[in-house]
Amino acid sequence: MSTAHTSWSGKTAMADKYTPQEIEARWAQRWERDGLNRSTIDPDRPKFYALTMLPYPSGDLHIGHWYAMSPSDARARWLQMKGYNVLFPMGFDAFGLNAENAAIKRKIHPKIWTEQNIEFMRRQLRTMGAIFDWEREAVTSHPDYYKWTQWFFLQFYKHGLAYRKMAAVDFCPQCNTTLAREQVWGDDRHCERCGTPVIKKDLEQWFFRTTDYADELLDHSQIDWPERVKIMQTNWIGRSEGAHVVFRTEDGDPMEVFTTRPDTLWGATFMVLAPEHPLVEKVTTAQQRAAVEAYVAEAARKSEIDRTAEGKEKTGVFTGGYAINPVNSERIPIWIADYVLISYGSGAIMAVPAHDQRDFEFARKFDLPIRIVIQPEGAEDLNPDNMTEAWPGEGVMVNSGQFDGTPAHYTGDGKKNEAVGVVTRWLEEQGTGHAAVNYRLRDWLISRQRYWGAPIPIVYCDDCGVVPVPEDDLPVLLPHDVDFMPTGESPLKYHEGFLNTTCPHCGGPAKRETDTMDTFMCSSWYQYRYLSPRYDGGPFDPEEGAYWLPVDQYTGGIEHATMHLMYTRFFTKAMRDCGVFDRTKAIAERMGRDTAHLFDEPMLRLFNQGMILGEPRDGHLVVAEGTFDGGKLNAARVRVVGSLDGVLVGAGQVAGEVMKRTETTLIVQPPEGRSVVVDTDDRTVFDIPGFGSDATINQIKHHLEVEKMSKTQGNVVAPDELVEQYGADTVRAYLMFAFRWDQGGPWDSQGIQGVVRWLNDVWALVTEGAPQGGGDPAAARDLRRKVHQAIKKVSDGLESFAFNTAVAALMELKNELQDARRASKVERAVWDEAITNMLLLMAPFTPFIAEELWERTGHPYSIHRQAWPEYDPEIAAEDEITLVVQVNGKVRDRIQVPAGIAEEDAKRLALESGGAQRHMDGKPPRKVIYVGQRGMVNIVV
């Protein structure tokens, strides 16, 4: 079909229009049919396991999913062309609260809701043209998946890594479930999902011993991860070194405290216990009992929100009891205060007001003694009577018996001073203390009081107690026939068939655990299930694991830095210690792989992409008229206008920008003054240019700021619509071109035109055939040079995740080809070589158009099975360069010189140049600097 498509070269019969919708559907089918994206073990090729964080099946593929996945796909495709055997799987993180809440709201079963969503999202994902191997898809809510999630629980239980305890845990009253510590956010300690402030609840809950791995998790030496993530994990783990010191109450009960400053032990003038500390009861005297009990009750009643809301003002009560300081046998009072946390250290501290700011504030408030034990040097001596703040810095020990004069200077890492070591050794000799390490990290709370998750495989027997479900009985199936409570309370608690079981141990009646597991458990090991999602002999097939593991490149959002990424590291280490990798390791060794650290870390490299935000937009300018009802306008008519210039606002009128819109109201912001609520009903007439009499309030555009995309903001970009309009290649390329991948930014609906034009130009360039040129060797060399420069730029961009500059290089190459066509100086063979290379370079970014044009230019199927073009620096080298002439560092001239110019020649030409002469004022050059690599001469006068 010939068309009216015109271009700079006029029409040709061969050129038809680029119609991505037709091309993409056709190739997607063909690739699917040919199994082009199947990944199978191939011992002859190096493997590359590329992984992108799996999506939650919310039902819609968000532009954010495209943003996360298509650059990862481009990189995976590139590695494939470079000769790697690439595995790039995809699946769904399908358990979780959203499904359950949606089910309650819409009266659909979570399983059905989830599966419908997955089906829909699979379809959407296929349009993206990614090389996902769908044979390896894993869905965490399928019984043959969660069977293994449960199996892991049992392994961890068997190895002492899972335990149950009564604990005051964070509970979200809205979601009706407990939360792990990292799921509680912000100053007001709200639920990560719904924003409701959490409360404390005492519940029997299951925990994993993540703290056992604190030091190993702190060690990032085996992995190449962003500094930012490593720092966040390090902060989260919060390791501090110091000593445990045993104080005793007057009755002789030991009271262990943790301190990072054992060198200040002589300055301890009182002790503080957390209100929840078990010794509080015992040390409290009759006289103080009422006050202490009131304080403890008050602290228990207060949530942590209230505690922090009160600011830093210290509160506390004297217990009446005394402790003996082991270093000097001093008798010091024991207080309780809520600034000491029961959950950190031992829940008790020695208070050294002279050298700790919190203790200082407490001492000042309650008029407790302050004693200097570290005297700073070279400054005025500290005096307890006029200090305004504690001195946490360096100095020399004083008032500390035999240690007086010991220097306390911070060394190396600035965390520990030399006196700490000296005193700690002495404590150890005395048997009153020992060096110790404390962590902020706590054990992972995995119990969730919800239905839509993997049931914890435990039964409770009156006779045998806590009994794990035998591995052969897995999975503990989630029953389908359940009645959901509007409160979100788990229906499992009321499901007799699920609840009642027999004890695997004694065969007597027993009850099942009704809590399910945190969904982060499911996503902690999915990278292993992808290897063999239907394998039944274990969580994954060791043969597959031995070849593919570990993940070579992981990509995903930064928001998982301290949650998913810590959990999955913990999981892998725990799996290793439970022997889960033993067979895999043996096979890997047979394959000749170095297995020394092969299963210590799940993902070797990590890259965090940014986020696409909503596009900012002005609201419509409107003139609304009607009758005012108080401050509100009941509108009879709302007219959209192009400008407010010259609009006179009469009685019963308001004119301004629409800032917000609901189903019936508009918030209108006049150029001056307060915004006005404009109420509408079905009789209100809307007058919107471009819409006829059927215009409704829904066509009114409201003001949008740059914000996260959300349905309520009305700023969500739908990838389906974009794909329909522009094609997947364009959407992929635009996402890669328009942002720095690590940063993201606000969507720009206009910018996509640049990519549309690029692909249209490429299409025209290729389909219109070679120029009718002769064989000019200089032009041929120029074109080949440009091609090889592009090979380098595109390769470098892909290597370093700089997809934007890689696409820019492809656009530049297209521009060069257009110029070459216009000049019409290169012969057919040179032209074809350039086009061939350009298509190969485009293949990872725009796989469909590349394949189509590959076929049309007579190449054998498939472009995605071709080798990446080899970069040749000699072809890429320029033979003439622009020599930049600077005088005192300022550019004064530019001269064209041959590329291989000798240093002396360059300097001579630079000195002779007009620009240099002009600015040297006849003065002799003091120094002439030649930077050959950059083609630059700097003359210093």
Next chain:
RNA sequence: GCCGAAGUGGCGGAAUUGGCAGACGCACGCGACUCAAAAUCGCGCGGGGUAAAACCCAUGUGGGUUCGACUCCCACCUUCGGCACCA
């Protein structure tokens, strides 16, 4: 408060890590084609300055190191992120 990241045209962003600031693209302006519009094509596009050049200013601000600084150092400002009574 502590720790970290980032500030470049109207906008998204480049700049091989100390060597021509603004690649590539969007938007915009002018012109061509058209009855007209869209699309397409050509030219321009940091600010000042000039007839055109020359030249001057310019990478958050102020200093410094250097022949030479977006890049390194010091101080400050702004924005974003993490942690936060953690003993």
